[in-house]
Amino acid sequence: MISILLHLAGGVALLTWGLHMVESGLMRAFGATLRQFMANSLGNRFNAFCAGLTVTGALQSSTATGMIATSFAARGLMKPVTGLAVMLGANVGSTLIVQAFSLDLSWISPACLVIGMALFEKGKGSQSRDLGRASIGLGLMLLALTMLVETMRPAEAAPALRTVLDALAGEPVLNAAIACLLTWAAHSSTPVVLFVMSLASSHAAPMASVVALILGANIGSALNPYFAGAKGDDSSRKRLPAGNLLLRGGVCLGLLAITGPIARLLDGLPGDRGHLVADFHTGLNVTIAVVFIGLIGPVATLLERLIPDAPQASDPDAPRYLDPSVLGTPSEALACATREVMHMGDIVEDMLKRSIPVMLADDRGSVADLTRRDDAVDRLHEAIKLYVTDVTREHLSDVDDQRATAIMTFVINLEHIGDIVDKNLMELAQKKIKGKLRFSAEGTTELLALHQSVVDSFHRAQTLFVSGNPQTAERLLEDKLVVRQLERRAADQHLVRLREGRADSLSSSSLHLDVLRDLKRIHSHVCAIAYPLLQRDALCA
Structure with missing residues (x-):
């Protein structure tokens, strides 16, 4: 039986x-x-x-x-x-x-x-x-x-x-x-x-x-x-x-x-x-x-x-500030767009801050959550882009035209950063979990240091977007040299560990170098926010 x-x-x-x-x-x-x-x-x-x-x-x-x-x-x-x-x-x-x-x-x-x-x-x-x-x-x-x-x-x-x-x-x-x-x-x-x-x-x-x-x-x-x-x-x-x-x-x-x-x-x-x-x-x-x-x-x-339609719940990641009623007044519309860009920046900042800790913790649930958040970034990118495009159909003053350019530059780079976190870092996190890979203790410290430097630069970029301070822009470009040195030093130290035959470094070598590369790419997009401001100041001088 x-x-x-x-x-x-x-x-x-x-x-x-x-x-x-x-x-x-x-x-x-x-x-x-x-x-x-x-x-x-x-x-x-x-x-x-x-x-x-x-x-x-x-x-x-x-x-x-x-x-x-x-x-x-x-x-x-x-x-x-x-x-x-x-x-x-x-x-x-x-x-x-x-x-x-x-x-x-x-x-x-x-x-x-x-x-x-x-x-x-x-x-x-x-x-x-x-x-x-x-x-x-x-x-x-x-x-x-x-x-x-x-x-x-x-x-x-x-x-x-x-x-x-x-x-x-x-x-x-x-x-x-x-x-x-x-x-x-x-x-x-x-x-x-x-x-x-x-x-x-x-x-x-x-x-x-x-x-x-x-x-x-x-x-x-x-x-x-x-x-x-x-x-x-x-x-x-x-x-x-x-x-x-x-x-x-x-x-x-x-x-x-x-x-x-x-x-x-x-x-x-x-x-x-x-x-x-x-x-x-x-x-x-x-x-x-x-x-x-x-x-x-x-x-x-x-x-x-x-089964009637349920009342629509408010989506915290939906566009909040893009008021169509002020499109005829470019300065007000661009102020609305600026607030929405900061909203988008908060989401990207959250993704960036959590990316490396999530990877180190092998947290599948958080990996999936960060991947879903990139969908919100994409929606906001599309909404802001269309809104600013509508604004620029009006005749703009030089100041408004420069602000519109700064907004689009920031939004495009934010979207690229979100994509790198989603399609690169989170895929690497899944690869790490699936392969049960581990970074060496030294390698983990180096990654966290580089990651923190990138996050600090991101904060500075947000400040620059709001204030337009030329000194902040110059400081942001100085960060690029610091990040480049941290990335190069981390890669060199990783190669030293490989020559020593460290098992954890050998097994995670490709993953480690890819993470360093992606953090450096993210920082390049962060620094790109400073260029329109520096070019404007150069023309004014």
Whole structure:
């Protein structure tokens, strides 16, 4: 009994992992194309239904299709009616996958594995590698299906398993709950339905239990995207999964009351029990789609009432001071832009100050947080740039023109600093965590000293931006020599440790030198803020 259950669990796990590989491989290879295809099919509910069916057939996952549809709805690109039609199509598409696997395709498994491995190894960093991943996943799914069938063959001879299944025969709700839980854990109904088909084919479970299990798998499949959407505060991300759960889950819950008559009907039909189960699964979702495709308008209206838009919470990183009402007065508008630049500078300063300590602490959560903060920097950069561009459409005095130039110079360099922290230093931090690398004690001290010098210069640059003091600008350029000397001394001392054969320095050498380089690059952008002021003073002299 234990051996059978272990083999069954292993088969379901392998089936689920293969499904994940197919989905991730095809999304990497054709994700943009599939999204564009879906975006072009949103003209009416019938096109949307076909798009959901097609994309699910390609990805072999209705959950993935639902996530794409939900993201479209959240951005206002998809109306609730078309979104629900996509979900109905995705439900039907997932059943076609089961129909395909109900055929005897076990002979294809070795071919898929061999072809997939060849493509995966040959096409590093290319679309071929992603297709290879999908082919390997398909091979694993077929192999897992064969394993499940072979495992279930002796099931009738296992008295304990038959006792458990017979005990559950009169408990449709319990059967459905078990299948729902398995589907939620696997994040896909496909492996669970295929497993239930194996139970049916081997006569290991009565048909009433099989019907209840199929209904539970469909409920679980609707629960996955619902729970995923419930994690956020965006109401538009919750409505489509909730609507899918209402339609698909509601029908399946209702049918649990008549599992007996459905089972007797299926038992009276000719053919293999496993194929009958697959047909029931497909017929159920097709029926739901046919019945509700014309009623999704009222359902969408109901969802908007049940899940209204949440009040917009204030975003602390959103633009605060860019007042469009003063654009006709350049001096006031530039003052607003200056305040917004200081707001942006505070975010970049926070990123810069935390970057090296986060790297030294191997804090994955803080690495992700700093990466997200760069998105706010990019939004502010874009907003300030467009605002100042609108200001410069007016005729500006020499003073205002110089101020506009200083603002744009500062904003551009702030954006570059944020990018270096995000795309360079934080990637190096992830590399350090993944490789379990450590800097030497001396190397850590040198990095902290250089980092502190860069932070001090950044503070001076902010002061210069506000005051425009030429002495501050000259001091900032003097810092450039200090930072250059610190960087050079740190690199030289690191090479000395390498010659001494220090293990920690040897393992982290590339990482150490890259951090020194990136801090020096950041300081170059900090110093670039001083040049417009010095050039202005030179012209005035």
